[in-house]
Each structure stands twice: as structure tokens, then as C-alpha cells.
Amino acid sequence: MINALKDVTQVLTGEDMAPWSQDWTGQYRWTPLCVVRPRDTAEVSAVMRLAHDSGTPVVPVSGHTGLSGGTEGEGAIMLSLDRLDRIEEIRPEARLARVGAGVILSDLHAAAAELGLAFPMTFGAKGSARLGGLLATNAGGSNVLRYGNTRDLVLGLEAVLADGRVVDLMSELHKNNTGYDLRHLLIGSEGTLGIVTRAVVKLVPQPRAFATAMVAAQSVDVALTLLNRLQDITGGAVEAFEFMPRAYMDAYAALHPAAQAPFAEPHDVNILVELGATAPRDASPGPDGSVPLSGLLEDALGTLFEEGLVMDAAVATSEAQRAAFWTRREAAAELSLAKKPCVVNDVAVPLDKVQTFLEQAEERVAKVDPQADAMVVAHLGDGNVHYAVRVTDAACVTPVMETVEDLVRLLGGTFSAEHGIGRSKLGSMARRKDPVALDMMRAIKAALDPKGILNPGKLLPPA
Amino acid sequence: MINALKDVTQVLTGEDMAPWSQDWTGQYRWTPLCVVRPRDTAEVSAVMRLAHDSGTPVVPVSGHTGLSGGTEGEGAIMLSLDRLDRIEEIRPEARLARVGAGVILSDLHAAAAELGLAFPMTFGAKGSARLGGLLATNAGGSNVLRYGNTRDLVLGLEAVLADGRVVDLMSELHKNNTGYDLRHLLIGSEGTLGIVTRAVVKLVPQPRAFATAMVAAQSVDVALTLLNRLQDITGGAVEAFEFMPRAYMDAYAALHPAAQAPFAEPHDVNILVELGATAPRDASPGPDGSVPLSGLLEDALGTLFEEGLVMDAAVATSEAQRAAFWTRREAAAELSLAKKPCVVNDVAVPLDKVQTFLEQAEERVAKVDPQADAMVVAHLGDGNVHYAVRVTDAACVTPVMETVEDLVRLLGGTFSAEHGIGRSKLGSMARRKDPVALDMMRAIKAALDPKGILNPGKLLPPA
Numbered sequence: 001m002i003n004a005l006k007d008v009t010q011v012l013t014g015e016d017m018a019p020w021s022q023d024w025t026g027q028y029r030w031t032p033l034c035v036v037r038p039r040d041t042a043e044v045s046a047v048m049r050l051a052h053d054s055g056t057p058v059v060p061v062s063g064h065t066g067l068s069g070g071t072e073g074e075g076a077i078m079l080s081l082d083r084l085d086r087i088e089e090i091r092p093e094a095r096l097a098r099v100g101a102g103v104i105l106s107d108l109h110a111a112a113a114e115l116g117l118a119f120p121m122t123f124g125a126k127g128s129a130r131l132g133g134l135l136a137t138n139a140g141g142s143n144v145l146r147y148g149n150t151r152d153l154v155l156g157l158e159a160v161l162a163d164g165r166v167v168d169l170m171s172e173l174h175k176n177n178t179g180y181d182l183r184h185l186l187i188g189s190e191g192t193l194g195i196v197t198r199a200v201v202k203l204v205p206q207p208r209a210f211a212t213a214m215v216a217a218q219s220v221d222v223a224l225t226l227l228n229r230l231q232d233i234t235g236g237a238v239e240a241f242e243f244m245p246r247a248y249m250d251a252y253a254a255l256h257p258a259a260q261a262p263f264a265e266p267h268d269v270n271i272l273v274e275l276g277a278t279a280p281r282d283a284s285p286g287p288d289g290s291v292p293l294s295g296l297l298e299d300a301l302g303t304l305f306e307e308g309l310v311m312d313a314a315v316a317t318s319e320a321q322r323a324a325f326w327t328r329r330e331a332a333a334e335l336s337l338a339k340k341p342c343v344v345n346d347v348a349v350p351l352d353k354v355q356t357f358l359e360q361a362e363e364r365v366a367k368v369d370p371q372a373d374a375m376v377v378a379h380l381g382d383g384n385v386h387y388a389v390r391v392t393d394a395a396c397v398t399p400v401m402e403t404v405e406d407l408v409r410l411l412g413g414t415f416s417a418e419h420g421i422g423r424s425k426l427g428s429m430a431r432r433k434d435p436v437a438l439d440m441m442r443a444i445k446a447a448l449d450p451k452g453i454l455n456p457g458k459l460l461p462p463a
Numbered sequence: 464m465i466n467a468l469k470d471v472t473q474v475l476t477g478e479d480m481a482p483w484s485q486d487w488t489g490q491y492r493w494t495p496l497c498v499v500r501p502r503d504t505a506e507v508s509a510v511m512r513l514a515h516d517s518g519t520p521v522v523p524v525s526g527h528t529g530l531s532g533g534t535e536g537e538g539a540i541m542l543s544l545d546r547l548d549r550i551e552e553i554r555p556e557a558r559l560a561r562v563g564a565g566v567i568l569s570d571l572h573a574a575a576a577e578l579g580l581a582f583p584m585t586f587g588a589k590g591s592a593r594l595g596g597l598l599a600t601n602a603g604g605s606n607v608l609r610y611g612n613t614r615d616l617v618l619g620l621e622a623v624l625a626d627g628r629v630v631d632l633m634s635e636l637h638k639n640n641t642g643y644d645l646r647h648l649l650i651g652s653e654g655t656l657g658i659v660t661r662a663v664v665k666l667v668p669q670p671r672a673f674a675t676a677m678v679a680a681q682s683v684d685v686a687l688t689l690l691n692r693l694q695d696i697t698g699g700a701v702e703a704f705e706f707m708p709r710a711y712m713d714a715y716a717a718l719h720p721a722a723q724a725p726f727a728e729p730h731d732v733n734i735l736v737e738l739g740a741t742a743p744r745d746a747s748p749g750p751d752g753s754v755p756l757s758g759l760l761e762d763a764l765g766t767l768f769e770e771g772l773v774m775d776a777a778v779a780t781s782e783a784q785r786a787a788f789w790t791r792r793e794a795a796a797e798l799s800l801a802k803k804p805c806v807v808n809d810v811a812v813p814l815d816k817v818q819t820f821l822e823q824a825e826e827r828v829a830k831v832d833p834q835a836d837a838m839v840v841a842h843l844g845d846g847n848v849h850y851a852v853r854v855t856d857a858a859c860v861t862p863v864m865e866t867v868e869d870l871v872r873l874l875g876g877t878f879s880a881e882h883g884i885g886r887s888k889l890g891s892m893a894r895r896k897d898p899v900a901l902d903m904m905r906a907i908k909a910a911l912d913p914k915g916i917l918n919p920g921k922l923l924p925p926a
Binding site for chain 2: 003034093100137138140144149151153158161165166167168169172173174175176177178179180181182184187188189193214228231232236237258261269277278348349350351352379382383384411412414415416417418419421425429433434436438439440441443444445446447459460
């Protein structure tokens with residue numbers, strides 16, 4: 001098998017496989033059969049034909065930043081997308097980019113910015129995550145509130161199927177009703193139905209102005225009222241609304257003692273708010289004396305302070321201060337995974353249930369493990385709470401996860417908002433997902449990958 | 464069969480079936496086995512179980528406003544969604560509605576408006592079209608530019624499968640990465656994979672201000688420059704940008720001689736532009752003298768007139784005038800189908816190719832049928848052109864369609880932007896769609912509806 005693969009693409013074996021033999025979280029370690037590094041779609045296709053003929057499992061891997069064990073590959077061909085890293089074309093007037101699946105997210109950010117445009121998907125791992133992984137997991141992040149999830153930013157894609165055939169869905173169109181939406185089926189399928197090799201993604205005008213603030217509020221419910229008021233006042237210009245509780249702020253301060261705290265006094269509910277605007281009238285004071293974006297945010301927060309919705313606020317006065325606010329927020333994965341054993345819950349509940357979730361989760365988890373210690377950070381505008389619980393010992397992991405998920409279900413939420421299923425949420429998938437939906441997924445998987453060679457053991461729990 | 468159906472739901476036979484025995488365009492007529500009118504999901508499920516056991520075809524039908532023959536049902540059980548017409552709940556703070564598939568679009572508009580919200584999908588047939596049909600076809604329309612297609616406005620849904628099982632995907636969440644996106648697979652599948660019975664749809668704040676104008680431009684390319692400039696000046700507030708050429712204006716005037724023309728002189732390129740804004744600062748002049756939305760549009764058009772991008776403009780000064788602008792635009796189906804035989808092309812091309820398409824289509828069609836006469840109207844901001852060609856006789860239909868589609872393909876476009884496939888575009892689907900994509904669709908269809916009873920003979924051409 002390995003020799004046959006060497007005829008069609010670059011193959012790594014032995015110690016060279018080390019970077020592809022564990023995941024970022026350290027939860028999973030494995031020994032692949034080999035690693036292949038195709039440089040184009042034709043090589044991906046050739047690998048899949050060989051794998052299909054021999055029934056060998058193939059695990060696609062992109063930027064190694066997943067949090068759910070989605071690239072575990074014991075005995076499998078690890079198919080790395082890292083060499084498909086070409087930004088083929090950016091067409092500013094059409095506001096789109098054609099990219100390879102190996103392009104690093106921050107490289108696409110930089111290339112778009114040079115042309116006055118933005119690819120608005122962003123999250124902490126942007127310097128390592130690659131587009132293929134974003135598409136495979138339908139990545140979320142901090143700008144979903146305004147711009148949607150990854151799937152909402154993809155116009156078209158190309159993928160290699162289990163048997164090596166290439167499906168061409170590289171549409172640049174905003175309307176295209178020609179049969180089942182295979183693009184959306186492949187996005188978020190975690191490499192189990194096909195390997196995305198290229199994509200057409202939407203770009204948006206780069207905001208001409210940002211206004212960024214740290215805001216303290218009395219409670220999460222008050223913060224959500226604040227969000228609605230801000231959206232109203234600014235006509236929907238809120239790009240991010242990120243919640244960090246006191247424990248998060250404390251943990252960050254402990255790890256980075258030199259970092260300046262945003263407020264003189266600590267607060268329980270801290271929100272990173274960012275507005276973005278593309279209209280020139282919002283970027284700088286108009287000739288008629290109209291107020292620019294940062295002034296708009298200051299004025300709005302002043303009004304909301306008088307109304308008692310805001311307890312304290314610090315508006316960034318420089319790009320450096322804005323960056324410092326974001327660095328604190330993007331340390332979430334680092335802070336959450338600093339101590340083991342840890343139960344990583346990536347849940348979403350309806351917006352009006354977030355405070356109830358936080359209160360009840362604390363109570364309920366304490367009954368299961370009185371020593372448990374939660375590290376919380378939330379994309380509050382999406383109802384998406386990262387609720388990582390450090391538990392006393394490994395025996396507490398499953399009961400704590402079950403407790404959190406029971407509560408989420410009660411509140412009409414989901415057990416996996418943006419991290420996907422991979423291996424680590426297979427149990428939740430089996431217990432929590434609608435059984436008819438699971439049957440449909442299994443039928444689709446069997447129809448498109450009858451030998452079950454594409455990323456086996458991920459996403460779909462055994463029947 | 465009919466007696467068994469009578470035990471589970473309301474059944475119509477004989478002359479009572481007349482409204483379900485032809486489509487709106489008059490292209491298709493058929494004799495159903497019977498019509499069933501279930502009043503809830505359980506009755507839909509019971510019908511499907513009986514149909515599945517006996518292998519009887521079922522054709523779901525919603526508001527009868529489709530343009531592609533998607534509800535043709537010779538010998539089939541016509542399953543009407545019209546009694547599933549309950550707006551179950553509107554939650555203003557969560558900005559969503561839970562609706563039955565039989566709800567009429569304009570009823571949802573009205574119910575949302577009472578609460579200061581909007582369901583932003585709209586098109587000419589809004590007074591008849593029902594939500595189930597919108598979802599089955601992923602309906603487009605005039606606000607896609609700002610708010611997306613139907614699929615972009617759906618958070619969750621419920622559907623009945625071919626064998627009568629009910630799949631519950633009624634999520635209210637904006638992030639939910641738990642396996643394959645069955646919601647997007649069902650949306651746009653034209654009733655061939657399941658029957659959508661309920662949905663959770665997004666609502667948006669009702670614009671507090673509209674500014675609507677008819678604008679004349681030198682050419683389609685100039686009009687697109689105008690669109691980009693307007694988006695820039697207004698920070699992306701353009702909700703509609705609808706193109707009507709001179710022939711369209713003339714045809715409308717002939718049919719409605721009392722209607723007032725927007726301009727003193729006729730123009731070749733006429734655009735209906737609408738801005739919408741939700742921020743209070745845009746709804747009325749601010750205390751600082753800032754300019755409201757209609758003033759913003761007037762000022763912008765004034766500037767663009769001086770730059771030579773605008774030849775003439777009429778800004779609506781009353782709601783009645785705004786309504787008159789829209790009435791003209793929404794007469795498109797009526798005008799296009801007024802004369803037979805007619806080739807209805809619903810194409811999209813990349814924005815920068817629209818002018819080329821219009822020029823070359825006219826030349827190429829004239830070579831095939833010198834007497835051919837095109838009625839064009841376009842959602843120009845989406846690159847979506849409705850290009851209806853009245854041909855000399857039926858023998859010209861296929862060659863003219865082929866000619867238009869060849870050109871569309873050359874320009875990287877699609878042969879069906881928003882009307883879907885149904886029966887009338889099956890040939891195009893067979894000839895134009897990526898063959899691997901077609902194979903994937905057939906495999907999915909066989910996996911989810913192995914007896915092929917759900918809306919047979921639609922969407923998927925025979926292998």
C-alpha cells in the first residue's frame with residue numbers, strides 16, 4: 001500500500017509522522033499507517049482510489065486545531081491538506097476568493113485585507129487552522145453574530161469522494177437551485193462523506209472603522225438586553241459580543257500578570273463588544289458634525305450606563321488596546337485546557353436561557369462533583385457557551401458531561417454548537433440526537449461511502 | 464387505498480380535485496389518484512405509511528405558485544399542506560417564528576409586522592405561496608441581496624420521511640454542529656426526500672424606514688457600479704436592486720394603461736432601488752441635523768447623477784408611490800407568461816457577466832428564431848436574470864433553451880437560479896449538472912426513499 005501511494009504522492013512514515021500522530025488537546029494519540037501530502041486535487045483523487053480499492057481507512061487532516069478528536073487515525077492513511085495552500089484568486093469586484101483547502105485562515109485574512117476586503121470568520125486558532133478544517137467542521141467563532149457560520153460564507157466547493165471521484169460544485173453564484181445542496185451536506189460532515197479540496201468563499205468589505213470596548217454588566221440577562229439595545233442603536237453593527245466571567249478574568253490575570261485589567265474593580269459579567277462599520281460616514285466625523293463609530297459606541301454606553309444597564313466600560317482608544325482585549329478573549333482554549341481532567345462542553349441554548357443555564361449548571365455539577373471548577377467563556381450573542389469543567393478525577397467526566405447535557409436538552413439547546421462531534425462527542429450523539437436523524441445520516445453515509453473508509457469512527461455513533 | 468386514506472385524514476376525489484390537477488402556469492395538467500388534506504404532522508405521517516406500504520406515489524403541494532411543474536401528479540396522492548396553516552408562536556425577543564408548512568407568506572409578513580418584526584423573504588406570489596413550498600424550493604425573490612435565500616432564514620424544521628417517520632430538527636439555535644446538516648439537505652429538495660411540515664424561521668427587525676426609487680442608467684454595467692457605490696455610501700442598506708428593461712416597461716404600460724410611468728422619457732435600463740434601515744438615527748432627521756434614509760438616497764442619487772452614473776431618478780414620496788413601483792416589478796410572471804409558447808429561463812451569472820449575457824443572448828437567440836421576443840426582468844444584485852423568450856412555435860422551444868443555457872454555462876452561471884428543477888428543467892439537469900453530483904443525488908434519493916414514492920419524476924433526471 002505504502003509503495004503504491006509513493007507512486008502517486010508524497011508519503012511520510014516513521015518518525016516523520018509525529019505531527020500527525022496526536023491531536024492538539026493531547027487527548028488522543030495514535031499510530032497512522034502513513035501520512036500522505038498531496039499537492040493537488042488529482043493526487044488526493046489518486047490516493048482515494050488506492051484506499052478505496054484496498055478498503056484502507058483515510059483520515060483527512062487540516063490545521064490540527066480541532067477540539068473533538070476528529071483526526072484520530074490509528075492504522076489509517078493520514079491525508080494532510082497542508083500543501084493545498086494556494087489562494088488561487090481574489091476577485092474584489094465579485095467579493096470572492098477561490099482557495100485551496102490547505103490555506104491558513106490568517107493568510108486568507110491578510111490577502112483579503114490587502115485588497116480592502118475581509119473574510120469575516122475568525123477565532124483563536126486562526127494562525128494554524130486551515131480552510132479545509134473550517135469547512136469540514138463548519139467552524140464558528142467570534143463574528144458569527146454578524147456574518148454567520150463557515151457554511152454561510154461558502155459559495156462553492158470541490159471535493160474528492162470515497163472512491164476518488166471529484167465532484168465539482170465550484171459555483172460563484174448567490175442563487176443556484178439545481179438539486180440537493182451537496183455543498184451544505186459536505187460542510188460540517190467532518191471528512192466522513194468526502195474531502196473538500198477547494199472552495200469559493202465570500203468576502204465582505206473590510207470595516208473602515210471598529211469600535212471595541214470591555215463592558216461590565218450586572219448579569220447575563222442584563223447583558224443580553226444591552227446587546228439588543230446596542231443592535232437597535234447601531235442598526236445591527238455589533239460584530240462580536242463575548243462574555244468572560246470573573247473566574248476567566250482571574251485565570252487570565254494569573255497566567256499573564258503583566259496584562260492590564262480593563263476595569264479598576266473586578267466584575268462578574270465582562271463583555272467584549274465590537275462594532276464594525278463599512279460606510280464612510282461612520283468612519284470619521286462628517287462635515288455636518290455627525291458622530292463616528294467610536295463616538296457612537298461611547299455615547300450609547302453612556303446612555304446605557306445612565307439607564308443602569310452598564311456598570312463600567314472601557315472603550316479601546318488605540319489598535320494596541322483593541323488587540324489586548326482580543327488577546328484576552330482568544331486565550332480561552334489555553335485557559336480551559338490548562339488543567340486535567342477536563343470536560344469540554346461546547347453548548348448552545350436559546351438566548352433567553354443562557355443565564356438559567358449558567359446558574360443551574362453550577363448547582364447541578366456541584367452535586368455530582370463538589371470539587372468541580374468551571375471555566376466559562378461564551379459567544380453570548382449566539383447563545384454559545386464554552387463550559388469547560390475541571391473535575392476531581394476521570395470517573396467524574398461522564399457524569400458531569402451527562403449532567404450538563406441533560407440541562408441543555410431541557411432548555412432546548414445543543415450539546416455541540418461549533419466544535420462538532422469527532423470522537424469525543426460520539427456518546428452524546430448516540431444519546432441526544434433525534435434517532436430518525438441518526439438513521440438518515442447513516443443511510444447517507446452508507447450511500448456515499450459504502451466501504452466506510454472516510455474518517456471512520458467519527459461523527460456517527462455505531463447503530 | 465382511498466378508503467384507507469379516509470380513515471386517517473380528509474380525502475377529496477372527483478371534481479373536488481380540480482384545484483390540485485393543474486399548475487399555475489397552465490403548462491401541466493393531470494389526474495391525481497386523490498387529494499389528501501392532513502391537518503397535522505401525525506396525519507401526514509399516517510398518509511405516508513399507507514403510501515409506503517402500497518408503493519403509491521405522493522406529490523406534496525403547497526401554494527400552487529411554482530413555475531417548474533414541481534407538483535405534477537398523474538395518478539398520485541396529492542398531499543396538500545394548506546391545512547397546516549398555523550403560526551404556532553412568534554417570539555419577538557428571540558426573533559423567530561414557529562410555523563406550519565401551510566402558512567401563507569403574506570400572513571407571516573402581517574403577523575410579524577404586528578410585533579415590529581419582518582420575515583424578509585418576498586416575491587410576487589406572496590399572497591398565495593405557502594411556507595412549505597418556499598422551503599421545498601429554497602425560494603428566492605427580491606430581498607435575497609440583503610437577507611439571503613429561504614435556506615438562510617430557516618433555523619430548524621420538521622419533516623415526514625417516505626416511510627412515515629418524523630424527523631425532528633426543530634432547532635432554535637444559531638449554532639448547532641451535530642452531524643450532517645439535514646435541514647439544508649431537505650430545503651430545496653422539492654419534496655423528493657421528505658415533506659416539511661413545520662419550521663422555525665428567523666425574523667429581523669422591521670425596517671423603521673424605507674427609501675425607494677426608480678433609477679435610469681446608461682447600461683447594466685453602469686447600474687452595477689451604481690449598486691456598489693450605493694452599498695458603500697449606505698453601509699450595505701440596499702435591500703432590493705431590480706432591473707426592468709424598456710420592453711418590460713412598455714409591456715406593463717400596455718397592460719395597465721392607467722399606471723403612471725416613473726420617468727418623462729423612456730429609458731433602456733430601469734432599476735427599482737430600495738434601502739431599508741433599522742437604526743432610529745436613519746428613520747428621521749436627528750437633533751444634530753443628520754440626514755434620514757430618504758434624504759440619504761436623494762443625496763446619493765444626486766451625487767451619482769453628477770458623476771454621470773444616473774440618467775434619471777424618481778424617489779417615492781409616499782407609501783402609495785412605493786407600492787406602485789413594486790406592483791410594476793411584481794407583475795413579472797403575468798407579463799412573461801402572457802403569450803405562448805414561451806421558454807422560461809431563470810438563470811444566474813456572476814455579476815460582472817450580466818451585461819455580456821444580455822447582449823449575447825439576444826444575438827444568439829435571434830439566430831435560432833429570428834421572430835423570438837424576450838421579456839427580461841432581473842434581480843440584478845444577485846446576477847439572477849429571468850429571461851422569458853416567446854418563440855414562433857413549439858419546435859423552437861428546445862433549441863432556444865439550449866442556446867441560452869450554452870451561453871450561461873460559458874459565463875460560469877446556472878440554468879436554474881431560484882425556480883428549481885421540477886419537471887420542466889429535468890433535461891437541463893441531465894445535460895448541465897456535474898455528473899458526479901447527479902450520482903451523489905441519486906444515491907441519497909435511493910437511500911432515503913428506496914421505493915421512489917416521494918414526488919417521483921421531479922428534480923432528478925433518470926440515470
